Amino acid sequence: MRRAPGLRTRLLGFCAAALVLPLTLGISGLSGLADPAVAQAAPVRTQTVGAATVQRVDWLTDRRVALWITSPSMGTPVQVQLLLARDWNAHPEARFPALYLLDGLRATENESGWTLDAGAEEFFADKNVNVVLPIGGQSSFYSDWLTSDNGVNYQWETFLTKELPPLLESQWRTTDVRGVAGLSMGGTSAMFLAARNPGFAKYAASYSGFLTTTSLGMPQAITYAMGDAGGFDSDAMWGPPTNPAWAEHDPYLLADKLQGVSLYVSSGSGMTGPYDQAAGIPGVTTNVPGMGLEILSRLTSQSFATKLNKLGIPAQVNYRPSGTHSWPYWDFEMRQSWPQAATALGVPADKPACAPAGAIGATAASNAWLGDCITGEYNVPGGIAQDFRFGRVFYSSGGAAYPVAGRIGGGYQAAGGPAGPLGMPVGFEQGAPDGRGRFQAFERGMSYWTPQTGAHAVSGAILDEWGKQGFERGPLGYPNTDESKLPNKPGAQQGFEIGSIWYGQDAGTHAVQGRILAKYGQLGYEDSWLGFPKSSENSVKDFGKFNDFEGGAIYWSPLSGAYSVRNGPILNAWRAAGAENGRLGFPTSDEFDIPGGTQQNFQLGHITVKGDSVEVS
C-alpha cells in the first residue's frame, strides 16, 4: 500500500481496461532504478514527442532486465535486455559505460543468442559495464531498411544510435561511453555502426562478421543468407546490389572512418575446430552451411584487415586456424576480446578482490550455487548486502543472512529491494506445495514466482486478504502483477491469475474476479461511479455471483451475464422486490437513458425511474 511505483501493470492480459486508462499510464520510467530515493520521485510520464519511451520493464533477475521500448522510427515496441553492471547495486549512484552485443542473422524474438547460446550473463556478471542486448532483428543487419519486409519496418540503426542512448542515459545509469560487438551480421553492423556514426562507439568488435558487403559475389551471398534466415529480401534492406546503400554499409569501404576506434576482428577458417563435429574427413565439419559462412567471414575479414593495415589503423586481428560459424567460438571470442573492450571503455578488466566473511560468508559457503563474490559487503536499508555471480546475500542485524536470487531476485528489485515494501529477506526461497510456484518470505511481505506469472511481491493489506482466501491455493491463484498505487484515489490494486484485489482507504481490501472484473473494467474501475469494491465475491442462486461496490453492485450469473446496478432508486426497488430471488431475477442490462428518465432490464421485467416515480413491471 505504501509503495509508489511508476509502473501500473493492471492491464496485463486485460483488454477492456485499455480503453479507460489515461495514455500516460504504463510508462514505467524511473521505477527500475535501484536508488530508492529516485524510485520514489514522481515518475517521468511524458517524453519529448518523437522520443523512444519505455512501455514495460520486466526484472528477470536482480541485474538482468527486459525493457519494451516504443521506437518512433520502427513504430513498434522493441525489446532490449540489459545485463546491469557489477556495481549496479553496490554503488547506486554510479553510472556505467554501455557494451552493445549484437546478434546474428537468426536472432530470435525472445532472447539474444548472447544469453541463450553463449554465457554472456555469467561472464559479464562481474564486469562493470551495462551490457545492452537488442532482441529480435532477424536478418536485419541492424540497419535502416529502405522499405518494410515480412511485415516489419527495420530501422535499427536509428533505434540503436539515436533513440536508445538518451533513454539509457536518462533512466538506466548509462554513460555516453559505448562499445559495440557482434557476431556474423552483428559483426558487420558493429563495424559500420561505429564508422557511420562518429563518436557513437569507442570500441567495435566483429566476431566472424562479413566485413565487405560489395566485393564481387558478396551481395548475392548476403541475399542468399537473408533468404535462408526468415525469408527476408535484401532488396528491401539496401536495394539491388547496384544501389549505393550497399557501399554505404560496407565496413571495407568505411574503414577510414574507424580511426580512433579500438577494433577487434576475429574469425575461424571454416574447417573443423574443437567445438565442431568432425565429418569423418580430416578438417571437414558436419556443419557445412556454417563452414561456408565462416569462410566468407574469414576472407572478408582478411580484406578488411588489409585495408586497415594500409590505412595505418590499429586493430587486434585474431584468425583462428579452425572453427565454423557457430556459438561456442563467439562465446570464446567474447572472453578473448574483453580486456581490450574494458580498456577502451575505461573500466578494469578484472573484478576487485573480495572475500565473503561472517554470516554472509557462511550462507554463501552453504549455497554454492551463488558462485563467487563480485562485490564487497555494502550497506542497504536495514542491513548489509553482498553480491555474488548468481545472486545477492542480505544480512539484517540480529538475523541470519539469506540469499535472494533468480526471478524472485528480479521481483525483489522491481519492488524496490530492501528499501521497498518487502524489506529484508527473513527466509530461504522454497517451493510451493503445488510444485509449480516458489516463494520467499521478507520482513513485510512475500514474493511469489511461477513460470507463467513471473515473480511478484505481495504485502500489507492485500497479502492479508489474499492469505485469508487461501494464498495461491485460493480462488485467485498467484499474483501476476506487482501492487500498484492508484492514480486518482487513495488506494492500491494488484493483479492475480484469476482476478484482482483492491485496497481502498475507506472501502477496505477485496477481490474482484472473472466476468464481474471485466464489467468493472468496462465501466472504469475505481474511477467509475462504482468506486472501490466493498466485498469480495459472494455466491447466490443459479450459480450467480456478486460484488458490492461503494456506488452499487455487479451481479453475474451464467444465464444473465454481468451487469451493474447503481445505488439509488433502481437498486432499492430491485432489492425491495427480492433482488435476484424476486420476480425480476438477475439484471440483464446496465441502466440506460430513456425519454424523461432511466431504465434497467432484468430477466423477468424492468424498472424505470422518471423523476420521483419508480415503476417495476
Add this chain to the structure above:
Amino acid sequence: MSRNCLARAAVLAAAAATTVGLLAGCSGNDSTASSAPSSVTSAPAATAPSATNLGTRAPTTSPGPAATAPPEEPQPMPNDFPGPDAPTQGAREQAYLAELETHGITSSGNGDSAVTIANYYCAAVRDGVPADEITTFVNAMAGSEQAVTGGNMSEADAGAIYIDVAKTTYCP
C-alpha cells in the same frame, strides 16, 4: 609483429580463462531454473593464473611499406585453445593450386584460402547442399580472393573455375 601478437594473445587468453573458471556454479537451486541455461561447458580449461594488465591494449598492425597484406598465416592461437593447427598442404593441395594457376587464378597468401574454398565445395556437394547455394557461396569466396590478388575475372567466371578444378583435382 607476430611474436608480439603471440604474447598478447596468450595474455588475453589467460585473462579470459580466469573468468571461465568461475562459471561452474549453476542456478538450479532457485527460480532461474526455468530459464534456459547457457552453454559454456566447452569453454577452455581454466588453469591459467590471473592476468596482468599487459593484454589490455590493442596492438597496432604495424602499417608500412611491407605491410600491405593481411597476415597470411593464421595468427598463433592462445596455447589453451583446443583444436588443430593450421592445415598443412600436401600433394593434393599443391596439385589443386597449380591447376588453378593454369586457369589463370592466382591464390592469395600461401594458398590456404583457395584450399578452403575447395574443401567447402567438396563438403557441400557431399552433403547435398543445393547447387544454387553452392554456386552463390563459391562465387562470393572467389570474388573475395580476386579482391585480394587483384584478379579481374568476374566472380561467376572465377567461381566456375574453382568448382571445376576442385571437382577434377581435389574432391575425394
